[in-house]
Amino acid sequence: MKNLFTDDGLVAFSGTRVFDGKRTLMDHAVLVEGGIVSAVVPRDSVPTGAKRCHEDGCTILPGLIDTHVHFMRWQGPQFLAFGVTTIRDTGNPLKWILDRRGEWEKKRWPRILCMGPILDGPVPEHEVVCRPCGDLAGALTAVRETAEAGVDGVKFYVGLDPDWLPGMVKECHAHECRASMHCAGGGVLRAARAGVDEFFHLDGILADVWPGHPPGWLDLWGMPDFRRTLDRQRGVADDIRTSCITATPTLAYWDSQWRIRTGDSLGPENLRYTPSSMIEWQAVPPDPVSSERWRRALCAAQTFVGLLLEREVPVLAGSDVPCGLVPPGRSLWRELELLAEAGMSPTQAICAATSAAAAFLGRPDLGRLTPGSAADMVLVRGNPLDAIPSSPDILMTVQRGVAYRPEDLLAVQADSFVDEPWAVQFRRHYEKRIGRQATRGKNPKMSN
Ligand SMILES: [Zn+2]
Known part of the structure; x- marks a missing residue:
């Protein structure tokens, strides 16, 4: 699976607006280096030499x-x-x-x-x-x-x-x-x-x-x-x-x-x-x-x-x-x-x-996008600060400065999980429920 950006060098993520966990900033970019947010600056102040990732019409939220x-x-x-x-x-x-x-x-x-x-x-x-x-x-x-x-x-x-x-x-x-x-x-x-x-x-x-x-x-x-x-x-x-x-x-x-x-x-x-x-x-x-x-x-x-x-x-x-x-x-x-x-x-x-x-x-x-924060964020189309979308259109998720497209993540083959604790727990609850239903089925007195 390819990463869109790795955490090498300075990357500027921008959209129409950035919500930093407290305030909304229009036409700003989140500067990321080494998996950490280094600054949030107006888009026209992004240092030359930074890799740019801009998505028009989207809002950047903290992860x-x-x-x-x-x-x-x-x-x-x-x-x-x-x-x-x-x-x-x-x-x-x-x-x-x-x-x-x-x-x-x-x-x-x-x-x-x-x-x-x-x-x-x-x-x-x-x-x-x-x-x-x-x-x-x-x-x-x-x-x-x-x-x-x-x-x-x-x-x-x-x-x-x-x-x-x-x-x-x-x-x-x-x-x-x-x-x-x-x-x-x-x-x-x-x-x-x-x-x-x-x-x-x-x-x-x-x-x-x-x-x-x-x-x-x-x-x-x-x-x-x-x-x-x-x-x-x-x-x-x-x-x-x-x-x-x-x-x-x-x-x-x-x-x-x-x-x-x-x-x-x-x-x-x-x-x-x-x-x-x-x-x-x-x-x-x-x-x-x-x-x-x-x-x-x-x-x-x-x-x-x-x-x-x-x-x-x-x-x-x-x-x-x-x-x-x-x-x-x-x-x-x-x-x-x-x-x-x-x-x-x-x-x-x-x-x-x-x-x-x-x-x-x-x-x-x-939970914040301020200098020193983890570079965890989500780029979502439209403005969820106006109305929470029922079906969010996620363009990209960034974690520690590494960016992923949702379609690539959803294509990841799921790890086997049947021996994991909650799988065992759910299966036990299910077998107990099924067992009770079967017992009720066999014994008309208990079915009432
Ligand atoms: Zn719970």
């Missing part, structure tokens, strides 16, 4: 950051093809993901930040990618060992005893790591009071706004009774604001759940580059009633995100690839579109996947 991904090798080139130059892995076995983080530079992959395994309670939900914790002492050891391995953050999961959280957060912070959590029955506010820095998927909000809710999961947000919780939602949003916890709602995942139940509206374009075994493991039968409830749940989730935005709660862009079959790269643009519908301006949405994400992750070298 996008997807803050919620479960990495598998096949995803790498696809992320880059859609301008995602950094991902944060939110759950994989520690050694496996540290090894992948160590090799991204040699691959056509985004740079990888990682959190190691998902720290869960004694009976973990995703046993292949979790580290189970039986008691507080075990949980503190898990935090310490994960943090000391040099991860970029630590992730807590639904099965942890809420009483352990203050100690676990303290241990995280003692290692200068941020603590992020997929909350559930214990609620988000309790995690926030314990000092957790970020919560995923809006899970746990249900426990805060609707105590005693009927059994079910995020789809309960689509029930008519959920609307009656609006006053309480406002109060919870106020408390979230006060507690300074960051939200990563992964609306693209919510969006996937109504689409996946319609049978066909995931669309061939969305799944074009997804391995067929992934589709087989995650596909669910069409169910119009459940699909409609999930669609309303997504709207309710967007309303709640709107309440957070009104209160200036930090909200980051994360897709949850590949859960719900959300496709790598493309789904982050969908996330931005959904965040814009929830109340962000297009510029704020792009910041949620660039400068704001980098600030939360403690990586001032990413």
Whole structure:
């Protein structure tokens, strides 16, 4: 595969406008040398001798950051093809993901930040990618060992005893790591009071706004009774604001759940580059009633995100690839579109996947195009700062100064992945589900 430009010498990338993560500059060029941005200058000030790469009518953005991904090798080139130059892995076995983080530079992959395994309670939900914790002492050891391995953050999961959280957060912070959590029955506010820095998927909000809710999961947000919780939602949003916890709602995942139940509206374009075994493991039968409830749940989730935005709660862009079959790269643009519908301006949405994400992750070298930044950027046709495109026309992705065309990246033969942790996990969940269905089929008593 050919690179359009290597990182030898000075290269000037320009389009109609440059968004540097904060400001929009018209007719400017991003000067790159040695994989680093050296300056952003007016186009007529580009030094003679610089190689020039100009795309008329396009906008240059900092490379996008997807803050919620479960990495598998096949995803790498696809992320880059859609301008995602950094991902944060939110759950994989520690050694496996540290090894992948160590090799991204040699691959056509985004740079990888990682959190190691998902720290869960004694009976973990995703046993292949979790580290189970039986008691507080075990949980503190898990935090310490994960943090000391040099991860970029630590992730807590639904099965942890809420009483352990203050100690676990303290241990995280003692290692200068941020603590992020997929909350559930214990609620988000309790995690926030314990000092957790970020919560995923809006899970746990249900426990805060609707105590005693009927059994079910995020789809309960689509029930008519959920609307009656609006006053309480406002109060919870106020408390979230006060507690300074960051939200990563992964609306693209919510969006996937109504689409996946319609049978066909995931669309061939969305799944074009997804391995067929992934589709087989995650596909669910069409169910119009459940699909409609999930669609309303997504709207309710967007309303709640709107309440957070009104209160200036930090909200980051994360897709949850590949859960719900959300496709790598493309789904982050969908996330931005959904965040814009929830109340962000297009510029704020792009910041949620660039400068704001980098600030939360403690990586001032990413998400910006200023002198000293990593030369990670995406050249997209038109002006996404006016409206987030449903189908972005990416002309080029630049990573550490090396430029790629999406069509070349999408033609990369996917690495084998069937023995990777999340492949094993998805296959196990699938076999359990199929096994249950088969058992029900054989035993009429159980089919009711
Ligand atoms: Zn996830």
